[in-house]
Amino acid sequence: MILDFGGVLTTRMRLNGQAFEKSEGLEPGAYFAALNENPEGVRVYADLEVGRATQEQWNEVIGKILGIDPTDLMRRALANLRPETVIVDAVQRAREAGIKVAMLSNSFGLEPFNPYAELGMLNGFDAVILSELEQVRKPSPVIYQRTLDALGLAGPECVFVDDHAQNLPPAEALGIMTIHHTDPEDTARQLDALLGQLAA
Template sequence: MSSSYRGLILDFGGVLTTRMRLNGQAFERSEGLTPGAYFHALDEHPDGVRIYADLEVGRATQEEWNQVIGGILGIDPTNLMQRALANLRPEPVILAAVQRAREAGVKVAMLSNSFGLEPYNPYEALGMYDAFDAVILSEVEKVRKPSPEIYRRTLEALGLTGPECVFVDDHAENLPPAQALGIRTIHHTTDPEATAAQLDALLARAAA
Protein backbone atom coordinates (compact mmCIF):
# COMPACT_ATOMS: atom_id res chain seq x y z
CA MET A 1 0.00 0.00 0.00
CA SER A 2 1.49 3.29 -1.03
CA SER A 3 -1.14 5.89 -0.14
CA SER A 4 -4.20 6.85 1.87
CA TYR A 5 -6.33 3.77 2.58
CA ARG A 6 -4.47 1.19 4.60
CA GLY A 7 -7.34 0.04 6.80
CA LEU A 8 -10.88 -1.26 6.33
CA ILE A 9 -13.44 -1.40 9.15
CA LEU A 10 -16.74 -3.24 8.71
CA ASP A 11 -19.87 -3.71 10.76
CA PHE A 12 -21.02 -7.28 11.37
CA GLY A 13 -24.81 -7.64 11.24
CA GLY A 14 -26.20 -6.58 7.88
CA VAL A 15 -22.81 -5.84 6.31
CA LEU A 16 -20.63 -8.91 6.78
CA THR A 17 -23.83 -10.92 7.02
CA THR A 18 -27.08 -11.13 5.12
CA ARG A 19 -29.71 -8.53 5.98
CA MET A 20 -30.83 -8.32 9.58
CA ARG A 21 -34.43 -7.52 8.66
CA LEU A 22 -34.75 -10.62 6.50
CA ASN A 23 -33.30 -12.67 9.34
CA GLY A 24 -35.77 -11.17 11.79
CA GLN A 25 -38.71 -11.80 9.51
CA ALA A 26 -37.65 -15.44 9.13
CA PHE A 27 -37.41 -15.70 12.92
CA GLU A 28 -40.93 -14.33 13.30
CA ARG A 29 -42.24 -16.95 10.88
CA SER A 30 -40.37 -19.80 12.58
CA GLU A 31 -41.74 -18.81 16.00
CA GLY A 32 -45.29 -18.15 14.77
CA LEU A 33 -45.10 -14.48 15.75
CA THR A 34 -47.21 -11.67 14.33
CA PRO A 35 -45.25 -9.89 11.58
CA GLY A 36 -43.31 -7.01 13.13
CA ALA A 37 -43.56 -8.32 16.69
CA TYR A 38 -39.84 -9.06 17.03
CA PHE A 39 -38.80 -5.66 15.71
CA HIS A 40 -41.29 -3.96 18.04
CA ALA A 41 -39.80 -5.84 20.99
CA LEU A 42 -36.27 -4.72 20.06
CA ASP A 43 -36.87 -1.18 18.86
CA GLU A 44 -39.98 0.12 20.61
CA HIS A 45 -40.80 -1.82 23.76
CA PRO A 46 -39.07 0.03 26.65
CA ASP A 47 -37.81 -3.14 28.31
CA GLY A 48 -36.57 -4.50 24.99
CA VAL A 49 -34.74 -1.31 24.11
CA ARG A 50 -33.15 -1.20 27.56
CA ILE A 51 -31.98 -4.81 27.65
CA TYR A 52 -30.47 -4.61 24.16
CA ALA A 53 -28.59 -1.43 25.05
CA ASP A 54 -27.35 -3.09 28.24
CA LEU A 55 -26.33 -6.25 26.39
CA GLU A 56 -24.31 -4.26 23.86
CA VAL A 57 -22.09 -2.72 26.55
CA GLY A 58 -21.86 -5.73 28.86
CA ARG A 59 -24.28 -4.51 31.55
CA ALA A 60 -26.58 -7.44 30.79
CA THR A 61 -25.85 -11.00 29.79
CA GLN A 62 -27.19 -12.73 26.72
CA GLU A 63 -29.19 -15.00 29.03
CA GLU A 64 -30.85 -11.93 30.55
CA TRP A 65 -31.65 -10.67 27.04
CA ASN A 66 -33.16 -14.06 26.24
CA GLN A 67 -35.41 -13.86 29.30
CA VAL A 68 -36.59 -10.30 28.70
CA ILE A 69 -37.21 -10.61 24.96
CA GLY A 70 -38.79 -14.03 25.40
CA GLY A 71 -41.11 -12.54 28.01
CA ILE A 72 -42.13 -9.64 25.77
CA LEU A 73 -42.85 -12.01 22.88
CA GLY A 74 -44.43 -14.72 25.02
CA ILE A 75 -42.12 -17.45 23.73
CA ASP A 76 -39.61 -19.89 25.22
CA PRO A 77 -36.47 -17.90 26.12
CA THR A 78 -34.15 -20.93 25.91
CA ASN A 79 -31.24 -20.11 23.57
CA LEU A 80 -33.36 -17.28 22.17
CA MET A 81 -30.47 -15.29 20.67
CA GLN A 82 -29.29 -18.36 18.80
CA ARG A 83 -32.81 -18.94 17.48
CA ALA A 84 -33.22 -15.26 16.63
CA LEU A 85 -30.04 -15.29 14.52
CA ALA A 86 -30.55 -18.74 13.03
CA ASN A 87 -31.19 -17.41 9.52
CA LEU A 88 -28.21 -15.04 9.47
CA ARG A 89 -25.49 -16.04 7.02
CA PRO A 90 -22.11 -14.63 6.03
CA GLU A 91 -22.40 -12.28 3.04
CA PRO A 92 -20.03 -13.86 0.48
CA VAL A 93 -19.72 -10.79 -1.76
CA ILE A 94 -18.52 -8.59 1.11
CA LEU A 95 -16.27 -11.27 2.55
CA ALA A 96 -14.65 -11.70 -0.86
CA ALA A 97 -13.95 -7.96 -0.91
CA VAL A 98 -12.43 -8.27 2.56
CA GLN A 99 -10.17 -11.04 1.35
CA ARG A 100 -9.07 -8.98 -1.66
CA ALA A 101 -8.27 -6.08 0.65
CA ARG A 102 -6.17 -8.25 2.95
CA GLU A 103 -4.32 -9.73 0.00
CA ALA A 104 -3.51 -6.17 -1.10
CA GLY A 105 -1.99 -5.44 2.31
CA VAL A 106 -4.94 -3.63 3.87
CA LYS A 107 -5.54 -4.21 7.58
CA VAL A 108 -9.15 -5.19 8.22
CA ALA A 109 -11.23 -4.91 11.40
CA MET A 110 -14.73 -6.01 12.33
CA LEU A 111 -16.51 -3.48 14.57
CA SER A 112 -19.78 -4.70 16.05
CA ASN A 113 -22.29 -3.66 18.65
CA SER A 114 -22.37 -6.99 20.42
CA PHE A 115 -25.10 -9.64 20.36
CA GLY A 116 -23.45 -11.24 23.38
CA LEU A 117 -20.90 -14.04 23.40
CA GLU A 118 -22.38 -16.64 25.78
CA PRO A 119 -24.04 -19.06 25.50
CA TYR A 120 -24.20 -18.29 21.75
CA ASN A 121 -21.32 -16.56 19.98
CA PRO A 122 -22.55 -15.51 16.53
CA TYR A 123 -19.11 -14.31 15.43
CA GLU A 124 -17.61 -17.71 16.11
CA ALA A 125 -20.61 -19.54 14.67
CA LEU A 126 -20.31 -17.63 11.38
CA GLY A 127 -16.53 -18.05 11.24
CA MET A 128 -15.65 -14.37 11.48
CA TYR A 129 -12.62 -14.32 13.75
CA ASP A 130 -10.06 -15.65 11.30
CA ALA A 131 -11.04 -13.18 8.56
CA PHE A 132 -9.86 -10.04 10.41
CA ASP A 133 -6.74 -8.47 11.82
CA ALA A 134 -8.78 -7.01 14.70
CA VAL A 135 -12.21 -7.73 16.16
CA ILE A 136 -13.75 -4.91 18.21
CA LEU A 137 -16.92 -5.79 20.14
CA SER A 138 -18.88 -3.28 22.17
CA GLU A 139 -19.52 -5.83 24.92
CA VAL A 140 -15.79 -6.18 25.48
CA GLU A 141 -15.05 -2.46 25.12
CA LYS A 142 -18.00 -1.41 27.33
CA VAL A 143 -18.89 1.26 24.77
CA ARG A 144 -20.96 0.99 21.60
CA LYS A 145 -21.43 2.71 18.29
CA PRO A 146 -22.01 5.56 17.67
CA SER A 147 -19.79 6.63 20.58
CA PRO A 148 -16.59 8.15 19.14
CA GLU A 149 -14.53 6.19 21.66
CA ILE A 150 -15.16 2.81 20.03
CA TYR A 151 -13.94 4.15 16.69
CA ARG A 152 -10.79 5.48 18.32
CA ARG A 153 -10.14 2.08 19.88
CA THR A 154 -10.60 0.41 16.51
CA LEU A 155 -8.02 2.72 14.96
CA GLU A 156 -5.65 1.95 17.83
CA ALA A 157 -6.15 -1.79 17.30
CA LEU A 158 -5.22 -1.38 13.64
CA GLY A 159 -2.37 1.00 14.37
CA LEU A 160 -3.74 3.47 11.84
CA THR A 161 -5.15 7.00 11.68
CA GLY A 162 -8.66 7.94 10.64
CA PRO A 163 -7.74 9.24 7.18
CA GLU A 164 -6.04 5.92 6.43
CA CYS A 165 -9.28 3.94 6.93
CA VAL A 166 -12.62 3.18 5.30
CA PHE A 167 -15.65 2.24 7.44
CA VAL A 168 -18.77 0.41 6.24
CA ASP A 169 -22.01 0.29 8.25
CA ASP A 170 -25.66 -0.23 7.42
CA HIS A 171 -26.89 2.29 10.00
CA ALA A 172 -26.46 5.87 8.86
CA GLU A 173 -26.29 7.17 12.43
CA ASN A 174 -23.05 5.26 12.97
CA LEU A 175 -21.21 7.09 10.19
CA PRO A 176 -20.80 10.74 11.40
CA PRO A 177 -18.58 9.90 14.42
CA ALA A 178 -16.25 7.99 12.11
CA GLN A 179 -16.26 10.86 9.62
CA ALA A 180 -15.32 13.23 12.45
CA LEU A 181 -12.15 11.17 12.93
CA GLY A 182 -11.30 11.52 9.26
CA ILE A 183 -12.46 8.03 8.30
CA ARG A 184 -13.96 7.58 4.84
CA THR A 185 -17.43 6.06 5.24
CA ILE A 186 -19.72 3.93 3.10
CA HIS A 187 -23.40 3.52 3.95
CA HIS A 188 -24.23 -0.07 3.06
CA THR A 189 -27.89 -0.48 2.12
CA THR A 190 -29.26 -3.62 0.47
CA ASP A 191 -26.81 -4.20 -2.38
CA PRO A 192 -23.60 -6.00 -1.38
CA GLU A 193 -22.32 -5.89 -4.96
CA ALA A 194 -22.50 -2.09 -4.95
CA THR A 195 -20.70 -1.85 -1.62
CA ALA A 196 -18.01 -4.31 -2.74
CA ALA A 197 -17.50 -2.29 -5.92
CA GLN A 198 -17.02 0.89 -3.87
CA LEU A 199 -14.48 -0.84 -1.69
CA ASP A 200 -12.60 -2.29 -4.64
CA ALA A 201 -12.45 1.14 -6.28
CA LEU A 202 -11.21 2.90 -3.15
CA LEU A 203 -8.63 0.28 -2.27
CA ALA A 204 -7.45 -0.07 -5.86
CA ARG A 205 -6.69 3.64 -5.87
CA ALA A 206 -4.89 3.28 -2.56
CA ALA A 207 -2.75 0.47 -3.89
CA ALA A 208 -1.94 2.15 -7.20
Protein backbone atom coordinates in the same frame (compact mmCIF):
# COMPACT_ATOMS: atom_id res chain seq x y z
CA MET B 1 -10.91 -1.08 6.34
CA ILE B 2 -13.48 -1.33 9.16
CA LEU B 3 -16.72 -3.25 8.72
CA ASP B 4 -19.84 -3.79 10.78
CA PHE B 5 -20.92 -7.39 11.42
CA GLY B 6 -24.72 -7.72 11.36
CA GLY B 7 -26.13 -6.61 8.01
CA VAL B 8 -22.75 -5.89 6.39
CA LEU B 9 -20.50 -8.92 6.83
CA THR B 10 -23.71 -10.93 7.16
CA THR B 11 -26.96 -11.06 5.25
CA ARG B 12 -29.59 -8.48 6.16
CA MET B 13 -30.78 -8.31 9.74
CA ARG B 14 -34.34 -7.47 8.70
CA LEU B 15 -34.63 -10.58 6.53
CA ASN B 16 -33.23 -12.66 9.36
CA GLY B 17 -35.72 -11.14 11.80
CA GLN B 18 -38.64 -11.76 9.46
CA ALA B 19 -37.62 -15.40 9.10
CA PHE B 20 -37.39 -15.67 12.90
CA GLU B 21 -40.88 -14.24 13.33
CA LYS B 22 -42.23 -16.79 10.87
CA SER B 23 -40.44 -19.72 12.50
CA GLU B 24 -41.74 -18.74 15.96
CA GLY B 25 -45.29 -18.06 14.77
CA LEU B 26 -45.08 -14.37 15.67
CA GLU B 27 -47.05 -11.54 14.10
CA PRO B 28 -45.07 -9.68 11.42
CA GLY B 29 -43.09 -6.89 13.05
CA ALA B 30 -43.42 -8.26 16.59
CA TYR B 31 -39.73 -9.03 17.00
CA PHE B 32 -38.61 -5.62 15.75
CA ALA B 33 -41.13 -3.91 18.02
CA ALA B 34 -39.77 -5.85 21.00
CA LEU B 35 -36.23 -4.68 20.22
CA ASN B 36 -36.89 -1.11 19.14
CA GLU B 37 -40.16 0.06 20.71
CA ASN B 38 -40.75 -1.83 23.95
CA PRO B 39 -38.92 0.09 26.73
CA GLU B 40 -37.74 -3.09 28.47
CA GLY B 41 -36.57 -4.56 25.16
CA VAL B 42 -34.69 -1.40 24.23
CA ARG B 43 -33.05 -1.26 27.66
CA VAL B 44 -31.90 -4.88 27.80
CA TYR B 45 -30.50 -4.73 24.26
CA ALA B 46 -28.54 -1.57 25.06
CA ASP B 47 -27.28 -3.18 28.26
CA LEU B 48 -26.29 -6.36 26.42
CA GLU B 49 -24.29 -4.35 23.90
CA VAL B 50 -22.07 -2.84 26.60
CA GLY B 51 -21.83 -5.85 28.91
CA ARG B 52 -24.28 -4.66 31.58
CA ALA B 53 -26.66 -7.53 30.76
CA THR B 54 -25.91 -11.11 29.82
CA GLN B 55 -27.23 -12.79 26.72
CA GLU B 56 -29.34 -15.04 28.97
CA GLN B 57 -30.93 -11.96 30.55
CA TRP B 58 -31.69 -10.68 27.04
CA ASN B 59 -33.23 -14.07 26.24
CA GLU B 60 -35.48 -13.88 29.28
CA VAL B 61 -36.66 -10.30 28.70
CA ILE B 62 -37.27 -10.62 24.96
CA GLY B 63 -38.85 -14.05 25.39
CA LYS B 64 -41.27 -12.61 27.97
CA ILE B 65 -42.17 -9.65 25.73
CA LEU B 66 -42.85 -11.98 22.79
CA GLY B 67 -44.53 -14.67 24.88
CA ILE B 68 -42.19 -17.43 23.65
CA ASP B 69 -39.73 -19.87 25.22
CA PRO B 70 -36.57 -17.89 26.13
CA THR B 71 -34.28 -20.92 26.00
CA ASP B 72 -31.24 -20.10 23.81
CA LEU B 73 -33.34 -17.37 22.22
CA MET B 74 -30.48 -15.40 20.68
CA ARG B 75 -29.37 -18.49 18.76
CA ARG B 76 -32.89 -18.94 17.42
CA ALA B 77 -33.23 -15.22 16.68
CA LEU B 78 -30.06 -15.24 14.55
CA ALA B 79 -30.54 -18.69 13.03
CA ASN B 80 -31.12 -17.35 9.51
CA LEU B 81 -28.09 -15.05 9.45
CA ARG B 82 -25.39 -16.04 6.96
CA PRO B 83 -22.06 -14.55 5.85
CA GLU B 84 -22.57 -12.03 3.04
CA THR B 85 -20.28 -13.71 0.52
CA VAL B 86 -19.80 -10.67 -1.71
CA ILE B 87 -18.52 -8.59 1.22
CA VAL B 88 -16.46 -11.40 2.75
CA ASP B 89 -14.76 -11.88 -0.62
CA ALA B 90 -14.03 -8.13 -0.82
CA VAL B 91 -12.44 -8.31 2.63
CA GLN B 92 -10.29 -11.21 1.51
CA ARG B 93 -9.12 -9.26 -1.55
CA ALA B 94 -8.22 -6.32 0.68
CA ARG B 95 -6.19 -8.46 3.05
CA GLU B 96 -4.41 -10.12 0.14
CA ALA B 97 -3.49 -6.62 -1.05
CA GLY B 98 -1.96 -5.87 2.35
CA ILE B 99 -4.84 -3.78 3.73
CA LYS B 100 -5.56 -4.06 7.45
CA VAL B 101 -9.17 -5.04 8.16
CA ALA B 102 -11.19 -4.77 11.37
CA MET B 103 -14.66 -5.94 12.34
CA LEU B 104 -16.49 -3.45 14.59
CA SER B 105 -19.75 -4.72 16.05
CA ASN B 106 -22.30 -3.75 18.66
CA SER B 107 -22.37 -7.08 20.42
CA PHE B 108 -25.09 -9.72 20.40
CA GLY B 109 -23.44 -11.32 23.41
CA LEU B 110 -20.90 -14.14 23.39
CA GLU B 111 -22.41 -16.73 25.77
CA PRO B 112 -24.09 -19.13 25.56
CA PHE B 113 -24.33 -18.41 21.82
CA ASN B 114 -21.44 -16.75 20.00
CA PRO B 115 -22.70 -15.61 16.58
CA TYR B 116 -19.24 -14.46 15.50
CA ALA B 117 -17.73 -17.89 16.06
CA GLU B 118 -20.83 -19.59 14.64
CA LEU B 119 -20.38 -17.75 11.33
CA GLY B 120 -16.59 -18.07 11.30
CA MET B 121 -16.09 -14.33 11.76
CA LEU B 122 -13.44 -14.34 14.50
CA ASN B 123 -10.59 -15.09 12.12
CA GLY B 124 -9.47 -13.25 9.02
CA PHE B 125 -9.32 -9.81 10.65
CA ASP B 126 -6.44 -7.78 11.98
CA ALA B 127 -8.69 -6.59 14.82
CA VAL B 128 -12.10 -7.58 16.18
CA ILE B 129 -13.74 -4.86 18.28
CA LEU B 130 -16.91 -5.90 20.13
CA SER B 131 -18.88 -3.37 22.15
CA GLU B 132 -19.55 -5.87 24.93
CA LEU B 133 -15.83 -6.24 25.61
CA GLU B 134 -15.13 -2.51 25.16
CA GLN B 135 -18.12 -1.54 27.35
CA VAL B 136 -19.00 1.17 24.85
CA ARG B 137 -21.06 0.92 21.66
CA LYS B 138 -21.52 2.65 18.34
CA PRO B 139 -22.13 5.51 17.75
CA SER B 140 -19.85 6.59 20.63
CA PRO B 141 -16.66 8.12 19.16
CA VAL B 142 -14.65 6.15 21.73
CA ILE B 143 -15.18 2.80 20.04
CA TYR B 144 -14.09 4.13 16.65
CA GLN B 145 -10.89 5.51 18.15
CA ARG B 146 -10.20 2.19 19.85
CA THR B 147 -10.62 0.47 16.49
CA LEU B 148 -8.10 2.83 14.89
CA ASP B 149 -5.72 2.21 17.79
CA ALA B 150 -6.08 -1.56 17.39
CA LEU B 151 -5.22 -1.25 13.71
CA GLY B 152 -2.41 1.22 14.36
CA LEU B 153 -3.88 3.60 11.77
CA ALA B 154 -5.13 7.18 11.61
CA GLY B 155 -8.68 8.04 10.58
CA PRO B 156 -7.84 9.30 7.07
CA GLU B 157 -6.15 5.96 6.35
CA CYS B 158 -9.40 4.03 6.88
CA VAL B 159 -12.86 3.41 5.48
CA PHE B 160 -15.82 2.34 7.64
CA VAL B 161 -18.84 0.41 6.34
CA ASP B 162 -22.11 0.25 8.28
CA ASP B 163 -25.75 -0.31 7.36
CA HIS B 164 -27.01 2.21 9.95
CA ALA B 165 -26.54 5.81 8.82
CA GLN B 166 -26.44 7.11 12.41
CA ASN B 167 -23.21 5.19 12.99
CA LEU B 168 -21.32 7.04 10.25
CA PRO B 169 -20.90 10.68 11.47
CA PRO B 170 -18.68 9.82 14.49
CA ALA B 171 -16.35 7.93 12.17
CA GLU B 172 -16.32 10.83 9.73
CA ALA B 173 -15.42 13.19 12.59
CA LEU B 174 -12.22 11.17 13.02
CA GLY B 175 -11.40 11.57 9.36
CA ILE B 176 -12.55 8.09 8.38
CA MET B 177 -14.13 7.71 4.95
CA THR B 178 -17.56 6.05 5.26
CA ILE B 179 -19.81 3.87 3.14
CA HIS B 180 -23.50 3.55 3.99
CA HIS B 181 -24.12 -0.09 3.16
CA THR B 182 -27.43 -0.67 1.38
CA ASP B 183 -26.49 -3.21 -1.29
CA PRO B 184 -23.69 -5.82 -1.07
CA GLU B 185 -22.70 -5.60 -4.72
CA ASP B 186 -22.50 -1.80 -4.61
CA THR B 187 -20.48 -1.80 -1.38
CA ALA B 188 -18.06 -4.39 -2.80
CA ARG B 189 -17.61 -2.23 -5.91
CA GLN B 190 -16.83 0.81 -3.78
CA LEU B 191 -14.31 -1.14 -1.71
CA ASP B 192 -12.65 -2.59 -4.80
CA ALA B 193 -12.46 0.91 -6.31
CA LEU B 194 -10.66 2.14 -3.20
CA LEU B 195 -8.22 -0.76 -3.49
CA GLY B 196 -7.65 0.17 -7.11
CA GLN B 197 -6.83 3.74 -6.11
CA LEU B 198 -4.35 2.51 -3.52
CA ALA B 199 -2.69 0.24 -6.04
CA ALA B 200 -2.45 2.95 -8.73
